[in-house]
Amino acid sequence: MNLPPANPSAPPARRPTLKDVARETGYHITTISLALRGHASIPTETRQRIEEVAQRMGYQRNPVFYALSRFRQEGRVRAPAPRIAYLENYGAGSGNSRPPYQQSIYEGARRQAELLGYQLEVLAVGEDDHDARSLSHHLRDNHITGVVIGSFQPGFAEIALNWADYAVCKIHSRHTEPNATVVANDQLREVRMAFRRLAALGYRRIGLAVGRADEDASGHRHTAGYLMEQAAVPADRQIPPLIFPYNTDAGMLGGMITRWVRRHQIDAVICNWTSVREIIEAAGLHVPQDVACACLCLCDAAPEGLAGVRPHLHLVGERAVSIVVTQLKSGQPGLPEVPSSIYVQSTWQDGPSAPPRN
Structure with missing residues (x-):
């Protein structure tokens, strides 16, 4: 099953910046920044005009740098934690529960996201859940630019988003495009x-x-x-x-x-x-x-x-989130030119189901 592209004809586009909005409106970049934060020093009419232009251009505030700037200004982060999307396709919309091995992976990913200052938002994709269009809209509307593809079950040949806009890592899911960095047990x-x-x-x-x-x-x-x-x-x-x-x-x-x-x-x-x-x-x-x-x-x-x-499936989830966070903080979204695979090693456990044989 494919998730068709939300807009297959649209080429990858560079994200508009504050400088782009300033150039379009004619205001100084400081004025743009204050206006988009709703600062009282900016007249209402000016602020509304800047907001309209920014919205028309598709400008989105970077939640990572916003949280960091709030921390520098106030000594603590009051802004909501930036979110990373965790995509699944086991059929949550049909009432299916997460398989045990996937639960272990998810728990590791969630804990690592919280440790690094992010919130992990689970998004289900499939026939009864998000398609590519609704997924793209949700990510854009909620300023989510980090995506973990969480151990997809076979049946999805492609998740057709504009991946140039996202930091992404896959857990297993070798059968599913995009061709991103993969973390898995070996x-x-x-x-x-x-x-x-x-x-x-x-x-x-x-x-x-x-x-x-x-x-x-x-x-x-x-x-x-x-x-x-x-x-x-x-x-x-x-x-x-x-x-x-x-x-x-x-x-x-x-x-x-x-x-x-x-x-x-x-x-x-x-x-x-x-x-x-x-x-x-x-x-x-x-x-x-x-x-x-x-x-x-x-x-x-x-x-x-x-x-x-x-x-050690929890480590698989942890590594995937860490890779996405590294991409977000370095400002390097998109798919790697040469994707890599990272394997988390496992351990053997003896048990009565396979005793020593004479």
């Missing part, structure tokens, strides 16, 4: 870590089960890590990954995993669903007697006793 390294730890525990036939949606969102980094490890084991122990389709529910997945485990005589399953143990047992296999399992996403909501990888 799925490739996580799969390799899980595979090697299970092998060290004595498992010999290790398989990866992951959803197509998660593969698309991560740039196929799960299977990339898995195939790198598979290449190092004997051919008779190489197992094809189970890539289950979009919209697979727990019941369907249980049947798929059971057939796959039996067909390939798998003794340990790596999966990124936190409910993997319950899904396997509901399908008739016993964990760990019949097959061990390890989860790639042990977030706070993960069941106890589950072995696997614990990603």
